[in-house]
Amino acid sequence: MLYDEPNFPLTVQTVAWLPGKVSPIHNHATWGVVALISGQEKNTFWKRVNHQELSGEIEQVGEHILMPGDIISFLPDAIHSVEALGDEPTITFNLYGETNTAKAYLDSLTLSKMA
Numbered sequence: 514m515l516y517d518e519p520n521f522p523l524t525v526q527t528v529a530w531l532p533g534k535v536s537p538i539h540n541h542a543t544w545g546v547v548a549l550i551s552g553q554e555k556n557t558f559w560k561r562v563n564h565q566e567l568s569g570e571i572e573q574v575g576e577h578i579l580m581p582g583d584i585i586s587f588l589p590d591a592i593h594s595v596e597a598l599g600d601e602p603t604i605t606f607n608l609y610g611e612t613n614t615a616k617a618y619l620d621s622l623t624l625s626k627m628a
């Protein structure tokens with residue numbers, strides 16, 4: 514954590530993932546900007562089926578591999594998972610807005626329970 518404010522109106526952090534690690538499917542419930550500093554990171558994108566927020570059903574809608582120097586941004590309703598590709602850890606610089614904690618960090622387990 515590089516910077517944090519009470520009630521999380523703004524978060525600045527660096528994140529490292531070991532090679533081969535895969536995150537749960539999740540959202541952030543806020544906007545975000547992520548820059549890849551080193552390594553290779555695959556982002557897999559998901560969306561809710563039929564746009565029903567209370568439905569746990571999701572489907573994969575795309576993938577994008579980030580290389581060092583690439584920058585990606587997210588809207589609050591974005592759902593993704595990340596995987597560290599290659600032989601070296603990934604390091605990202607992340608900037609997030611104020612998190613809507615009631616809607617944040619849905620993971621695949623939460624999503625399946627909601628289905």
Ligand SMILES: [Fe+2]
Nearest residue numbers: 539540541593
């Ligand atoms: Fe994320």
